[in-house]
Amino acid sequence: MTLxxxxxxxxxxxxxxxxxxxxxxLTIGLIVFIIFHQRKVIRYQMKLQKMEQDQQKxxxxxxxxxxxxxxxxxxxxxxxxxxxxxATARLYLNENLVNLDKTTQLQxxxxxxxxxxxxxxxxxxxxxxxxxxxxKNFGLESAVNDLFQKISGSGSMNASSRFHDYRERLxxxxxxxxxxxxxxxxxxxxxxxxxxxxHLTQNTSGNKFFIRLHxxxxxxxxxxxxxxxxxxxxxxxxxxxxxxxxxxxxxFFEKDMSQTYYKVTIELVKExxxxxxxxx
Amino acid sequence: xxxxxxxxxxxxILPISFYLxxxxxxxxxxxxxxxxxxxxxxxxxxxxxxxxxQLVFSGFIIxxxxxxSYYFYSTFRQKNFRYIALLGSAVFCVVAIANFSNERFTWxxxxxxxxxxxxxxxxxxxxxxxxPETVFVYRNKKFWVxxxxxxxxxxxxxxxxxxxxxxREQRHMYWAxxxxxxxxxxILFSVSFIMIKDRSTPATMEYIDN
Numbered sequence: 001m002t003l004x005x006x007x008x009x010x011x012x013x014x015x016x017x018x019x020x021x022x023x024x025x026l027t028i029g030l031i032v033f034i035i036f037h038q039r040k041v042i043r044y045q046m047k048l049q050k051m052e053q054d055q056q057k058x059x060x061x062x063x064x065x066x067x068x069x070x071x072x073x074x075x076x077x078x079x080x081x082x083x084x085x086x087a088t089a090r091l092y093l094n095e096n097l098v099n100l101d102k103t104t105q106l107q108x109x110x111x112x113x114x115x116x117x118x119x120x121x122x123x124x125x126x127x128x129x130x131x132x133x134x135x136k137n138f139g140l141e142s143a144v145n146d147l148f149q150k151i152s153g154s155g156s157m158n159a160s161s162r163f164h165d166y167r168e169r170l171x172x173x174x175x176x177x178x179x180x181x182x183x184x185x186x187x188x189x190x191x192x193x194x195x196x197x198x199h200l201t202q203n204t205s206g207n208k209f210f211i212r213l214h215x216x217x218x219x220x221x222x223x224x225x226x227x228x229x230x231x232x233x234x235x236x237x238x239x240x241x242x243x244x245x246x247x248x249x250x251x252f253f254e255k256d257m258s259q260t261y262y263k264v265t266i267e268l269v270k271e272x273x274x275x276x277x278x279x280x
Numbered sequence: 281x282x283x284x285x286x287x288x289x290x291x292x293i294l295p296i297s298f299y300l301x302x303x304x305x306x307x308x309x310x311x312x313x314x315x316x317x318x319x320x321x322x323x324x325x326x327x328x329x330x331x332x333x334q335l336v337f338s339g340f341i342i343x344x345x346x347x348x349s350y351y352f353y354s355t356f357r358q359k360n361f362r363y364i365a366l367l368g369s370a371v372f373c374v375v376a377i378a379n380f381s382n383e384r385f386t387w388x389x390x391x392x393x394x395x396x397x398x399x400x401x402x403x404x405x406x407x408x409x410x411x412p413e414t415v416f417v418y419r420n421k422k423f424w425v426x427x428x429x430x431x432x433x434x435x436x437x438x439x440x441x442x443x444x445x446x447x448r449e450q451r452h453m454y455w456a457x458x459x460x461x462x463x464x465x466x467i468l469f470s471v472s473f474i475m476i477k478d479r480s481t482p483a484t485m486e487y488i489d490n
Contacts, residue, residue, distance in 0.1 A: 012445050019438030020457060027434040031427050038409050038417045
């Protein structure tokens with residue numbers, strides 16, 4: 001027996017009326033839902049896009065500000081240190097023209113030489129801070145080891161590093177970016193964490209390249225990192241983010257399973273590195 | 281009632297005219313199938329007035345379903361949905377062959393067409409919101425064709441289902457529902473034929489994909 005057979009003729013009109021109205025309401029409801037749902041999805045995507053643009057803007061601003069700070073630092077170093085040193089050396093040399101006493105002349109030449117040596121050392125330091133020679137000549141592993149030895153040597157913190165699989169050097173520009181990121185992270189740890197040790201390990205897994213930093217001081221987690229990245233503070237972290245963006249790399253801040261140590265993991269894809277190399 | 285009936289006849293001319301006027305806009309969209317359906321629908325109405333034989337309507341229902349199946353089959357982008365369209369056609373063919381000599385053939389075929397076209401419309405709308413071709417779904421010609429068919433077939437489904445139980449007078453009275461939605465369907469087809477192709481791709485979606 002079908003629905004039609006059991007429906008009495010008197011009820012047909014009612015069923016037909018309500019059936020048609022019901023179907024129409026369902027159809028129109030579905031169409032309206034589709035239109036509004038799509039608008040909602042588009043609004044959400046536009047919001048996401050705007051957030052991403054804001055984030056990009058923040059990163060760009062951070063990178064510009066950092067560049068300006070670096071320039072100001074170099075300018076200050078040159079103006080405050082190299083400038084007076086050279087001016088003093090000039091004074092000593094000038095004295096030779098005025099004072100004809102041989103001993104005094106020799107003394108002033110010796111003093112001028114000392115000052116020029118200091119200036120050379122100062123300029124070398126500025127140059128090394130711009131591009132560490134160890135990094136350029138011997139690669140990331142040596143530069144990181146050198147940096148950690150210096151930290152350890154200062155006696156303020158026990159710093160060690162170990163590269164497990166770094167037979168093939170990365171591209172020079174990329175090594176510099178990674179080195180700067182490590183420098184920034186180490187700098188942050190030195191400044192804010194109050195840690196007693198810092199340990200760096202390098203590893204590879206498949207086509208991925210990992211660098212992990214461990215320390216026992218106060219650190220941040222991924223949530224803190226995201227929050228700081230979205231805020232106007234945390235210039236150094238934004239700088240890290242923008243540098244890693246160039247390499248399509250990722251960074252993770254987390255607390256160790258034992259809740260004793262903080263870990264920072266930098267993850268890079270080696271293929272991305274090859275692609276960048278090909279593009280160049 | 282008579283006014284609505286005449287309006288329904290005249291409404292059939294609307295999409296045909298607009299398709300021909302804006303022929304350039306409607307190329308390559310699979311809309312020729314809908315145009316062909318409108319022409320056949322108009323011819324069937326005319327032929328029925330002349331011949332007055334049920335066979336004309338039976339033939340039209342088969343061709344109508346064939347056209348809709350082809351339209352949806354060619355516009356579906358997901359393979360699974362294409363298979364569903366093929367499966368629906370196969371079911372329709374089996375039912376049509378089995379009941380062709382049955383006096384209730386028109387009722388069975390028309391009801392089955394309504395149910396299958398409603399399913400195709402839901403799948404098509406789902407596909408359009410899941411994988412949009414344009415930024416706004418209502419800027420797509422396909423969307424208007426789909427909602428025209430969706431509204432028409434879902435509104436007349438109960439009418440076709442109960443058509444055999446209705447008396448001649450009742451059928452005459454309720455046929456106004458069909459005529460009204462026939463007008464609406466043709467207006468929506470016309471909207472689809474008139475509207476300019478939206479070439480703007482959903483940039484936000486591309487952005488997300490990247």
